[in-house]
Amino acid sequence: MAKENKNIDQLIAEWKEKHGGVYALPVEDKICYLREPNIEDYKRAFIAMQNDGDTAFGETMINSLWLDGDIEIKTDNDYFTPAKKEITKMLNYDEAEITSLENRHHEIKIGDAKTTIRVITKDDLKTAEKRNPSGKPFVTQAALYELVKVSADEAFNDPKNASIRFPLYQAIEKVQNKKIAQLKKL
Incomplete structure (x- = not known):
């Protein structure tokens, strides 16, 4: 001990x-x-x-x-x-607050820290996935965030900070999946 x-x-x-x-x-x-x-x-x-x-x-x-x-x-x-x-x-980390802004931008707030991202395109997703050819966890999300980040408080600059990165990646996922899709067999 x-x-x-x-x-x-x-x-x-x-x-x-x-x-x-x-x-x-x-x-x-x-x-x-x-x-x-x-x-x-x-x-x-x-x-x-x-x-x-x-x-x-x-x-x-x-x-x-x-x-x-x-x-x-x-x-x-x-x-x-x-x-x-x-x-x-x-x-279990704080949940991010997501606010829609003009020009299809979104503000993501985690605690007192804020970042703004632009709209996420299919090309952004493809580029982020190409930066992670081995499919390692969180690499694609980190690459995607860097592609769409417009501005960020200092707290978002530490890629090792799990208390920011987990809620950030979840928020980015929510921003991407605003519309609901459901496959139905006919």
Whole structure:
């Protein structure tokens, strides 16, 4: 568990300074400490999930974010399974507010940060997809955002900031799918 020469409060303070957010993940009589994930952590975890399933997502996230704790959370199924389930709560970020502007532009607000995007065309989608030939998670969305961005507050300039990027990518998806389509077999 934690290094004996420092108490856990000191370690948490150091981790927060180094990593930003820190999470405690207790599982019954065991506990581990995880740093806040960034978009690169999610990319690795989603690739693992694409290749090996949901368990690989949880395992990759726990291993990537691990700061300290009882190793049984990683190695014992009785502890790992509930920990894996809790990890998905890290995906809960603020929802973006979308406002339609003139000239088919949209303002996307996440917390206090704002960005403006122009209309998304089929050519934009094709170009973004070409920039991601291996189909890696979030690469197409990041490329698409850079293509259609008109202006942005500083918070949007950090491509690793998951608390901005997840809601941003969801908002861009909503902007693209304003109309509803439904295929019906006749």
